[in-house]
Amino acid sequence: MSTNRITIKDIAKKLDCTPSTVSRALAGNTRVSLKTRNLVKKTAVEMGYRPNAIASALRKGKVDTIGMIVPRINRYFFSNVISGVEDILNPAGYNLVICQSNENEYKEQKAVQTLLQNQVGGILISLSVETNNYEHLNSIIASGTPLVQFDRVNLNIESPIVINNNFEGAYLATEYLIKQGYKNIGHFGGNPKIMAYSERYNGYIKAMNTYNMNINDKLIKFDTITQETGSSELIRFFNDNEIDALFCSSDFAALGALEALNKMKVDIPSEFGIIGFANEPFTKLISPKLSSVEQNSFKLGRTAAIALLNSIDNKPVETNQTVDVEFIPRQSSNKSI
Amino acid sequence: MSTNRITIKDIAKKLDCTPSTVSRALAGNTRVSLKTRNLVKKTAVEMGYRPNAIASALRKGKVDTIGMIVPRINRYFFSNVISGVEDILNPAGYNLVICQSNENEYKEQKAVQTLLQNQVGGILISLSVETNNYEHLNSIIASGTPLVQFDRVNLNIESPIVINNNFEGAYLATEYLIKQGYKNIGHFGGNPKIMAYSERYNGYIKAMNTYNMNINDKLIKFDTITQETGSSELIRFFNDNEIDALFCSSDFAALGALEALNKMKVDIPSEFGIIGFANEPFTKLISPKLSSVEQNSFKLGRTAAIALLNSIDNKPVETNQTVDVEFIPRQSSNKSI
DNA sequence: CTGTTAGCGCATTCAC
């Protein structure tokens, strides 16, 4: 397959010097005379030399690649986090390798295994909702590979963590519904094992309590973060319960609920208020526009990447960082009666 | 950093045999007795052995990693292509590494360089719109690394190509507008250097000619694929020209145009018909729902991955494959007068 | 400023 690749040996032979000199020259080592350095570099280009990163990594025992594992690549939130991570990593000379777990525990374990086998310099991970067993995270730590968890994290694992202020976002959203005059406010949450979701739930509860609102367990449903479940769950309990507002931990669940309400001819926002979470681009495209919580995902990505680089360089790392969120009011929650 | 990693040497020492035997046993070589094989495997697990993929790759001169370069990760189309690629690659024992070019030629070149340096077993690429120089593609070929281009391809580069039937999709969309009775149909295209876009343009022209429609160059605008340009370009020529319909090569441009029209109180679809391309999820969420062209991106990803695997295995590869598209009529193009 | 030597961890050829 691969045509005979040019190595530093070939360059050395041509220039009648040793591979060491070539290696040093290419690395810009000033112990090599400027003249030789330039000559080597020029010849390398002429001969079409491409360094073998594999060999270099094996020798140096480390690699300039960082691995990142996310549940889904096609979420506004995650793709922005990725961009934020790249914004830090690329200038620092690292390459980012992205793996999708597709919310599947097995794929997540496989991804960890692959990254460790490839000796990545560090790993950034946001857990799949399905993940129940955390042995793969321990094996990252056992391997000595720096690890940073972000967004969907497990606190029992020893690693720096970067998360949004999910509690605050949920609190603000719920408070907004309350102040708009909605009376029976329900909640669609994610899997409470995941801290991001439990915190949103906690923020919701806190706001409800602060304003002496009645909390009805029947109006609270976990594991409801997709469009499908958002729609079906709303239909399932809308007719049997008094409910006039919903704070969803996911824009997609909110979208599903909103569509179901539209079909039932329930007017939003006059009869029903609804708020999502994540500020997906579609939130401002649908009708009515969906209120949501912006997570500053780009900044979160930068923060996580910086934490990882510090961890790699053995610099001090704040173990627990929080990125601010912002409530974005739109039509879906502005009671206009 | 990395704690002393267990190697086959350590296992050999413990079992009082040689690294060769361990290596063979781990690889399942039948020349090693079943008993030894099992013992080695068991001990490897017990000792927490993790194979060093780097060393293995250096030795074998190849790597079980495939590189993929896409302009943007957060496009419905691309993220689905990625899933399709994974659907083929993972079962085949390959790992996928994804790089974003962000539509930037330099980042694309850098990504190619990184992948080649990491000796990936093959590369899948969809070109950035900005890319003008194709030397990096030639260097992939020169390195002997199998290459497959998909979607945004350059025909002058010697490689298998997998694309959508863009011509057909554009033809069907334009034909639909014509049959709905729209008279002055414009076109927002992408960069015609990119075949995907030139073919959509060609399909538009073909439909217009087939039905003896008047083609007005003033109503055709290239490099208009973002929401912003879609909006600004529409505003720029709407008032000065007779135009009552638009076929856009991008859903985002169509969205921008649609928003501008909404603001100008132009009724869609009675006064103006509009169709996009790619069937982004938001197309069915906005109001009015946007007609578009579904590209079967998952299938396209599978097709491209299969082509690459065949190319890696030196099996015959169809050099030029086309994946069907489907026109999805929605409200934005159904003239209901 | 440059050469010599050694070895990263693994897979493979050649022995026996």
Add this chain to the structure above:
DNA sequence: GTGAATGCGCTAACAG
């Protein structure tokens, strides 16, 4: 069925 020896391409310690 197993061991010994070699080298993938590169870098780094040690000389000089």
